[in-house]
Amino acid sequence: MPGPIYAAFVHRRFVVIDEDLCVGCAFCVDLCPLRNVLDMNDKGDKAFVKNPYYCAGCFKCIERCPSRAIRSASLTGLDDSA
Ligand code: SF4
Ligand code: SF4
Numbered sequence: 202m203p204g205p206i207y208a209a210f211v212h213r214r215f216v217v218i219d220e221d222l223c224v225g226c227a228f229c230v231d232l233c234p235l236r237n238v239l240d241m242n243d244k245g246d247k248a249f250v251k252n253p254y255y256c257a258g259c260f261k262c263i264e265r266c267p268s269r270a271i272r273s274a275s276l277t278g279l280d281d282s283a
Contacts, residue, residue, distance in 0.1 A: 214258035
């Protein structure tokens, strides 16, 4: 599997999480194939994007988030196209 730098370079996509919508289920953290992209905050009640540039742009987290708190972004600005 290509490394995170390769993934970010090729896809030039990552994700952002709206913490107001996040219900803290941690599905996204558990399903992300790259273990250091997403994490839960110290209280464990909200997910956050720990290393956006490591994201492979697979968007599995967007598809599986039950509260639609995750959306795609580009490296040059926010983008809701996915
Ligand atoms: S899957 Fe969605 S609701 Fe669940 S922790 Fe991730 S962002 Fe929050
Ligand atoms: S788009 Fe894929 S690689 Fe990026 S954070 Fe979501 S599940 Fe992980």
